[in-house]
Amino acid sequence: MRSSAISVSGLRKNYGDKVVLDGIDFDVPAGSIFSLLGPNGAGKTTTVNILTTLMRADGGTVRVAGHDVASATKRVRSAIGVTGQFAAVDELLSGRENLRLAADLKHLRSGDQVVTGLLKRFDLMESADKLASTYSGGMRRKLDLAMTLVGNPEIIFLDEPTTGLDPRSRRTMWGIVRELVAEGTTIFLTTQYLEEADQLADQIAVLYQGRLVARGTPEELKRQVPGAHLQLRFADLHDLGSAARILAGSTRDDDELTLRVPHDGQPRSVLALLNRLDEHMINLREFTVRTPDLDDVFLALTDTTSTNHSREEATVR
Amino acid sequence: MSAVATSFGDSAVMLRRNLKHTLRNPTTVFNAILFPIVIMLMFVKVFGGAFSVGSSYINYATPGLLVMAVSYGLSATATGVNSDMTKGIINRFKVMDVSRGAVLTGHVVVTTLRCLVACAAIVGVAFALGFRPSASALDWLAAVGLVVLLGFAAGWLTVALGLAAKSVESAGVATVPLIMLPFLSSAFVPAESMGAGVRQFAEYQPFTPIIETLRGLLMGNLSTGSAIAAVAWCVGLALVGYLWSVSTFNKRA
Numbered sequence: 001m002r003s004s005a006i007s008v009s010g011l012r013k014n015y016g017d018k019v020v021l022d023g024i025d026f027d028v029p030a031g032s033i034f035s036l037l038g039p040n041g042a043g044k045t046t047t048v049n050i051l052t053t054l055m056r057a058d059g060g061t062v063r064v065a066g067h068d069v070a071s072a073t074k075r076v077r078s079a080i081g082v083t084g085q086f087a088a089v090d091e092l093l094s095g096r097e098n099l100r101l102a103a104d105l106k107h108l109r110s111g112d113q114v115v116t117g118l119l120k121r122f123d124l125m126e127s128a129d130k131l132a133s134t135y136s137g138g139m140r141r142k143l144d145l146a147m148t149l150v151g152n153p154e155i156i157f158l159d160e161p162t163t164g165l166d167p168r169s170r171r172t173m174w175g176i177v178r179e180l181v182a183e184g185t186t187i188f189l190t191t192q193y194l195e196e197a198d199q200l201a202d203q204i205a206v207l208y209q210g211r212l213v214a215r216g217t218p219e220e221l222k223r224q225v226p227g228a229h230l231q232l233r234f235a236d237l238h239d240l241g242s243a244a245r246i247l248a249g250s251t252r253d254d255d256e257l258t259l260r261v262p263h264d265g266q267p268r269s270v271l272a273l274l275n276r277l278d279e280h281m282i283n284l285r286e287f288t289v290r291t292p293d294l295d296d297v298f299l300a301l302t303d304t305t306s307t308n309h310s311r312e313e314a315t316v317r
Numbered sequence: 318m319s320a321v322a323t324s325f326g327d328s329a330v331m332l333r334r335n336l337k338h339t340l341r342n343p344t345t346v347f348n349a350i351l352f353p354i355v356i357m358l359m360f361v362k363v364f365g366g367a368f369s370v371g372s373s374y375i376n377y378a379t380p381g382l383l384v385m386a387v388s389y390g391l392s393a394t395a396t397g398v399n400s401d402m403t404k405g406i407i408n409r410f411k412v413m414d415v416s417r418g419a420v421l422t423g424h425v426v427v428t429t430l431r432c433l434v435a436c437a438a439i440v441g442v443a444f445a446l447g448f449r450p451s452a453s454a455l456d457w458l459a460a461v462g463l464v465v466l467l468g469f470a471a472g473w474l475t476v477a478l479g480l481a482a483k484s485v486e487s488a489g490v491a492t493v494p495l496i497m498l499p500f501l502s503s504a505f506v507p508a509e510s511m512g513a514g515v516r517q518f519a520e521y522q523p524f525t526p527i528i529e530t531l532r533g534l535l536m537g538n539l540s541t542g543s544a545i546a547a548v549a550w551c552v553g554l555a556l557v558g559y560l561w562s563v564s565t566f567n568k569r570a
Contacts, residue, residue, distance in 0.1 A: 052412055077414045088405040092338045104330040105413050107323070131341070147409065 003066075005030040005155050005186035006051065010060035013046055020046050022210040023060065028203070030154075033177065033187040035201035037194065037298070042207045044190040045085060048159045051188065052082045065155055081153035085160050087140040088147075091133035095124050095143050098132055099150060106151040118146040122176070138169030145176065155186045162196060174199055194295050206301055213301045221297045228292065230263040230270065232277075233285040243282050247273070263289070324416050331415070331423030338397060339431055349390035350435045354442050356389075357382045360505055361446055368506055372536075376450070379443045380531035381504025384524055386435040387467055388499060391475040392492040394428045398479030399488035402569060417566055424479075425472035432468030433461075450535040460534045463547060467527055470551040471495065473558030480565040498524050523550035 006028040013021040020043045028034040038044050049055035051064055053073045062069045065079035089098050099118055103111035119128050122142045127135065132143060141161065148156060158177070162170040177200055181187055191197055197204045198218045206214040206221075214221055234240040234257050243259055244252045250261040263269070270289065277284055339345050360382070365374035401407050401420065410420055440448070452460065475492055482488035501519050502508070508519040519525055526546035533539030 054408055054411060074414060077412055080412065082408070082412045084405050084408055086405040088409040090334065090406060092341045093334065097337070101330065101334060102409075102413070105327060105410070105415050107326070 003030050004028060004063075005032075005065060006034070006188060007063045008051070008060065011047070011050065011057055011062060012059035013043070013050060013055070014058050020210055021050075021057075024205075024207070024210075024212050026203075026205050026212065026215065028186060028188060030186050031181065031184050032202040033181055033189060033200050035197040035204045036188070036190045036207055037192070037197045037204055038190075038207035039192060039302070043210050044192075044207055045159055047207070048082070048084075048157050048188070048190060052080060052157050053077055079153060080155045080157060081148035081151075082157045083141075083145050083148045083159065083161060085163065087137075087144040089132045089135075089140055089143050092131060094129045094131055095119065095135070095139075096128040098143055098147055102147040102150040108151060114150060118149060122146045138165050138172070141165060141169070141173065142176075145173075149180075153185075155188065156180065158187065158189045160190055160192065162191070162193065170196075194298055206298065208302050214297070222292050224297060224300070228263055229290050230261045230273070231288045231290060232259045232261065233257055233287070234259070235283045235285055239282045239284075242280060243277060243284075246276060246280060246282075257285075324419055327415050327419035328422045328426075331419050332426050335397065335423045335427040336430070339393065339427060342393065345390075345393040345431075349386075349393060349431050350438050353382060353386035353389050353435055353439055356385060357439060357442060357446075364505075370507060373447065373449070375443060375446050375448045376536060377532075378505055379439070379448050379450075380535055381499060381502070381528045382439050382443070383436045383464060383531055384467065384502075384504060384528050385496075385499040386439045387432045387464065387471055388492075388495045390428065390431045390435050391471055391495055392489045393431070394424055394472060394475045395479035395482065395488040395492050396485050398424050398476050399482050399485050402480060403485065417563070421476055421562055421566065424476050425469060428472035428475065429465055429468035432464060432471070436464050451537040452535045456534045456537070456539075460531055463527065463530060463534070463551075466548065466551040466555075470553075470555035470558065473555050473562060475558070477558045477561035477565060480562055480569060498522060499528075502528055504528050523554065526550060 004027045006026075008027070009025045011021050011024045012019075024047070026034070036044050036047060046055065050057045051062055051069065053069050053076055056070065064076045067075040067079070069076050090101065093101065096115060096119060099115040100111060103114050108114055119125050122145070124139065124142060124146070127139065132140060135143065145158075145161070161177075162173050165173065174196070177187055177189070187200075189197075189200065201218065204214075204216065204218060204221060205212045214224065216224075232243065234243060237254060237257065240252055240254065240257050240259060244250055247259065247261050250259050252259050261273070263273070274284070274287070339349075357378070360378055361375050365378065368374060368377075370377040398421075407420070475495070478491040479488045482491050499505075501515060502522055502524040503519060504524070508516055508525060511519055526543040527550060529543040530539065530547040533543065
């Protein structure tokens, strides 16, 4: 069994009387990618700040690289690298100087080699001597991550590393993250994009209103929601009604004139279904084949949480 | 490496960073070095002829202009410190275990150096405008020492202002009172010629003894009282600035 790079238990944090983290637990094995997924304001950045020694927890224990973040702060700091939500590069320095700054502050002997290596690896050689203020958003993120990699930290924290990036830069970033893990680095990643977590993470935890509402591999999470279905839209209520009678187990939505039919999405059976509608002279406006993705998981999870809440309130009353 | 050597090394790295910032920011260079010269030309060539100060006006005004040159260079420090705090780079430094001392000392030392350069420029232009000091080499050395001390004190005070400000813009504005102080001192006209109220303020504010001491050193009529007051003010302001900086830094980051 692999040792754990990060282990968190009972982590709590309040801002005044507002509870931001309400007792969360998780464990990240060394050499894996862990993704903390959640909407804005869920407490993702607060978690990162506590795990990276920038903020103190109000309760619980956090061990990073085997050290307690509260008591062995220096040891934790020497093992980690952090790329925050806002690119922490120095705009009045060039790309090369930014990396040099990081290398000097890490007291590296072979600073020049490290700097050139990172510039090449991140495809920044051409703009190496231009000021970071002239860089595009994607280049800034790359430079930021390159600065984080100076000194080869064993655990890297990425707080929403692709927020605001165009699709191409996002893919580049994903490629870099995968390379890092292949080299044995542990990655802790927060994101609000389900696709990103799905693409990268070995383990996902969904953070919602300060609690972890789900945890598991992307596959495990997807299994938690109802399966694939077809969505059919009709011209009028009459057709909708007829179709609902023919297709057993379907759910109708009269306002949208749609019918949701549980389905495996196989082409042959889709064809059979469409033929049956045609035999009954039912006019179909459009149809969509839906397979569950993490969006469904996310909506289902956060939705049940809120209905549970209202149910509790109802019982109390 | 020992802790002290590490901290010293980090301070040197931060100092180099802040020096580059100064050189690459045209606004900073203009505000800190050219603007005091513009003010100097205005006072000496435009208003100066109308003031009666009992000697050549350039000889009277140069010490005050030196102090003003120091205060004009401060806003760059306040905005620089504030943007370090608000734009996320401070978190990188903290995670890299860069000491608080290194981050702040870098700013203070660069501020002091910038003040020295601005003052050298003022003295250069003053000579061209007919400034004829009677100072000995030792007097010059003492004057430079006082400017360094003033830059250092104002540097710590400004770092504190920059740390305390909510945004980069308000950090820049926070140094305006320091820029105004030389005008309400004996820098350009003797305090005795001012109206009641303003006069008392001018007599007891910190820049007046500092200016009087510089004037005494350069023009050869140094009063021990104002010299002691000048050094005391600088040390006091440096201490207040330092303590305020450290407590604000700990609260914010």
